[in-house]
């Protein structure tokens with residue numbers, strides 16, 4: 001529940017967090033004239049015009065599924081992080097955080113030690129799984145695996161109560177699938193059928209690596225596929241999960257446990273070491289009813305195989321090469337079209353950021369992000385918030401009553417820029433030299449514990465859900481805040497030397513995007529305090545929905561790689577934010593200029609450069625596999641459509657590029673929510 005609740009600027013799973021090896025390229029320009037394809041017509045295909053030359057000159061590296069402007073920045077970030085980690089690994093007389101990141105990183109790099117340990121590093125976990133005698137024994141084993149961060153069967157976590165954002169409660173949710181999403185188990189097109197076949201073959205190969213004889217491995221893989229298919233059947237799909245009302249079912253612990261009363265809940269919760277729970281949010285009650293059926297029908301050996309496979313799969317990077325290669329062949333090559341596994345150091349930088357993000361982030365921020373960066377960003381945020389206030393007063397469809405509430409919500413938005421005021425305390429986490437698997441599992445357990453211990457405590461409004469080097473941003477509807485990690489506040493998204501037109505087009509549109517999330521189809525259901533509370537009049541709700549439906553239809557008409565259509569409902573929130581974000585950034589730019597005209601650059605006016613800088617945020621080459629995967633699982637439209645989908649609705653864009661109504665980027669019917 002934690003990640004899907006947030007409204008991010010970009011896809012996390014595939015959007016090129018890690019890229020090519022050194023040397024570090026020079027910082028990219030915010031507006032890059034050399035990226036433009038001047039043979040293209042901006043009124044016919046704006047994305048091709050803004051990015052065409054960049055796309056031609058930047059093929060996807062073999063170790064990537066996508067390569068875009070986010071990846072270029074990730075490239076530079078990664079090199080900075082590597083230098084920090086190398087120094088931390090070698091330093092003498094280290095402070096506690098430096099010891100942790102240094103030893104974590106070097107243990108992760110030590111492939112010889114990992115190879116030598118073999119599967120022994122998971123021996124005690126296997127022993128627990130193999131030791132189960134009855135279905136009742138599933139409870140303590142699941143508690144153990146959940147504490148280690150292994151996503152099996154269901155998830156327990158903590159989160160703010162939808163109806164009272166000051167309180168942290170427990171949450172129970174579906175989980176444990178090996179394919180990316182529910183529908184992957186049921187779609188009957190050619191690619192989906194092939195994916196399931198390949199998944200079973202992959203599980204078979206993994207089981208053989210784990211020591212199962214050939215014939216037995218195939219049968220076991222089939223059984224696990226049947227189990228996961230039944231779990232998927234009881235699961236909610238990714239589109240339904242976007243509706244807050246569909247994922248909010250508060251109930252007493254007793255009522256929750258009764259949904260699946262064959263499960264030994266009291267043993268489970270005792271072993272989980274969770275604070276006392278009276279009430280919790282059951283995100284997907286039907287899943288637990290489905291679980292009850294499975295507990296009664298699935299034989300224990302199938303559960304054992306399922307648990308072991310997921311444990312091995314999730315920790316494969318810290319197991320011998322054969323396991324790592326097998327998991328990459330399916331999850332990397334087959335699912336995303338990535339040809340080569342990333343260099344070890346890149347993956348270890350990522351793992352250290354994932355497990356010790358604020359210890360590494362502290363060193364990163366000292367090197368890269370000054371107080372001036374924070375002040376300038378905050379200034380832009382204030383201008384965009386002012387533009388939203390202005391926008392609210394001009395909306396013809398909104399009644400004064402709802403407008404007043406919207407203004408209250410806008411005024412209550414808080415901004416977090418760069419990095420946390422107070423860094424996370426990792427002192428309870430033990431990191432040992434030469435123990436890559438142990439470090440990873442202890443870090444998972446540390447994080448799991450940290451999340452669970454929040455239950456019943458006051459909400460920490462200073463906490464960050466992204467680490468400082470992350471090249472992304474998010475709006476959190478329950479906190480009613482926007483969050484910009486230091487990672488994204490750099491070229492090509494923001495530069496001290498770019499002018500206002502370019503910075504507003506690039507980072508301004510992203511700031512506007514996050515702010516608009518507070519008012520998209522999801523965000524609008526939460527009030528100024530972050531509570532799920534309907535503050536809209538009936539007529540305003542109706543007007544909003546009609547306007548949102550226009551975007552659903554527009555984006556559903558876009559076709560991506562493999563002939564798959566975008567899902568206009570799944571991407572509605574992000575598309576609303578993209579469209580609103582560009583409008584707000586443009587308004588803010590006009591307010592800043594107040595009638596002044598900036599000198600043209602390379603023959604492009606300030607308005608043209610605003611839109612080009614926006615379009616160039618999204619320059620990215622993707623494999624067809626990634627486009628299809630993203631279209632089926634990700635609430636963000638693919639980059640081509642994020643750029644073109646927005647300008648098609650923008651009268652300012654038409655004017656800037658002198659497009660005539662009826663051209664592809666200037667359709668007769670344009671959509672506008674905010």
Ligand SMILES: [Zn+2]
Nearest residue numbers: 007008009577
């Ligand atoms: Zn977003």
